[in-house]
Amino acid sequence: MALVAVLWITAALSLMLTGMTGSVRQEVRAATSARQFVEGRAQGEAAINIVLQQMAAQPASITQQAVVAVPYRGINVQVQVLPMGGLIDVKSASPELLQALFVIAGGLAPGPATAAAQAVVQWRTRPGSTGQPLGLEAPEDLMLVPGFPYDVYARIAPLIAAGQSSGGTVNPLSAPSAVLLVLARGNAAVAARIAAARDARQVGIDLTQLEASFIGGSTSRAYRLTANVPLPDGAGMSFSQSITFQASAQSELPWRILQNSGAISVTPGTTDRS
CATH class of the missing domain: 3.30.1300 (Pantoate--beta-alanine Ligase; Chain: A,domain 2)
Known part of the structure; x- marks a missing residue:
């Protein structure tokens, strides 16, 4: 019986040691990562x-x-x-541009995207205490809009700005590929052609296949x-x-x-x- 007891104690100590070793390793990894x-x-x-x-x-x-x-x-x-x-300014973009953004980059269906765009416009134009529109101060302020889906925000966050871009339109020569796709209303071939020409520093790039109301030339x-x-x-x-x-x-x-x-x-x- 004494031998059995010793064996049980040894096994228990081994399990404790194994657990402590694993815990220490996790703490070391956490400290290293930090x-x-x-x-x-x-x-x-x-x-x-x-x-x-x-x-x-x-x-x-x-x-x-x-x-x-x-x-x-x-x-x-x-x-x-x-x-x-080259980003889409949610503080001043038109409802049509917002709707295209929510459909093409955000993954919403056209109906819900239109409703979301209207909700954003209503939210940013609501008057403050001085009577002036409160607007949107940062891209993440979209999450203050009632009912705005977080998954849509997560998808479009790299493509948007708030008040620091070109006043409602987008300069396609500065836009990343995902924004070009929105400006081309989802036509990937058009967006790729313009991106390739721009990256090659070509002059006189044909932008006529982009939505004219979405683009501007300001820097x-x-x-x-x-x-x-x-x-x-x-x-x-x-x-x-x-x-x-x-x-x-x-x-x-x-x-x-x-x-x-x-x-x-x-x-x-x-x-x-x-």
Whole structure:
């Protein structure tokens, strides 16, 4: 009986040790991920600031979507720069443009998309205490519109701005491919042709197959920059920052931060493995 008791105690201790070892490993992975997250964000912010300094020195250097490789402390951070004039401004876009956005990029059926577009227009034009329309101050303010579906917002979030683009129309020469698809009313061949010609720096691009009421030629000094940072374990993280070069007189920098994205994505790496 004593031998049996010893064997049971040994087995129990082994199980406890195994459980403690697994718990410690999980804590180590969590701590490693947290440290890499903080370091990765700092590296991404530094890379964005380097690109902004270059843009401030050469104001006309980026007029359409571009990717800038920034070597920083032994890693290569890819910074995507997107002029916000190429995004759809939910603060001033027409109901027709909003409806096309909700159908083509948001995945809504035409009927619900029309209703959602009308709801957004009614919400942004409601008067405030001064009698002036309250508008939409940030893209995520769409979620304040009664009944607006979150899944639609999640799909269109990379394609929209609020008050920092070209006043209701979109500059197709600055627009990402997904926005071009909306401007082409879902015609993928047209959107691809224009994107290819633009990326090849062709002049005199034929835009006649885009919806004329959706497009304009104005430019914006506001940009959305997204830093994609490789992490040591093979994972990667990215986050966005929206800025404008219309800085206030009190600012020590030639740009002003409009928004730091709360949506930080992390691609899997070895720290996610069990």
